[in-house]
Amino acid sequence: MKGWIGWVLLGLSLLLVAAGYRNAQPEPATEDLARGLACAGSSGCVVMTDRPGIVRTDFVHRRYQWTTSEGKMVVSCRRAMYVTGEWVCETEPGNLAAQ
Numbered sequence: 001m002k003g004w005i006g007w008v009l010l011g012l013s014l015l016l017v018a019a020g021y022r023n024a025q026p027e028p029a030t031e032d033l034a035r036g037l038a039c040a041g042s043s044g045c046v047v048m049t050d051r052p053g054i055v056r057t058d059f060v061h062r063r064y065q066w067t068t069s070e071g072k073m074v075v076s077c078r079r080a081m082y083v084t085g086e087w088v089c090e091t092e093p094g095n096l097a098a099q
Helices: 002-023 028-037
Strands: 054-057 061-068 071-081 084-093
Touching: 028 061, 028 071, 028 084
Parallel strands: none
Antiparallel strands: 054 061, 061 071, 071 084
16 A cells, blocks of 8 residues: 555656646747736737747746836736646736846
C-alpha cells in the first residue's frame, strides 16, 4: 500500500509541475486577452503598441506591460483555479520594470 501511495503522489507532483511549466510560457492568446484589457474602463484610451513592452511569467501569473495613451498599464493574468481553468486578468497603472 505504501508503494502505491508513493506512485500516486509522484504522478500528482509531476502533473502539477507540468501545469506550472505550461503556465510560465507566454502564449499569443493570453497576450491578446491582456491587450484587449489594457484600456478597459477608460474611454478614449488607445493601446500604442502591438506587443507588450515587458512580459514576465511565473508558475501562476503572466504579467504584461502595455504603453497606452494614458500611460503604462500592467495587465496581470492568472488561472481561475490556481494552475488550471480559464485565464482571468486584472489591469492596473504601473511599471513592471520598477517591480
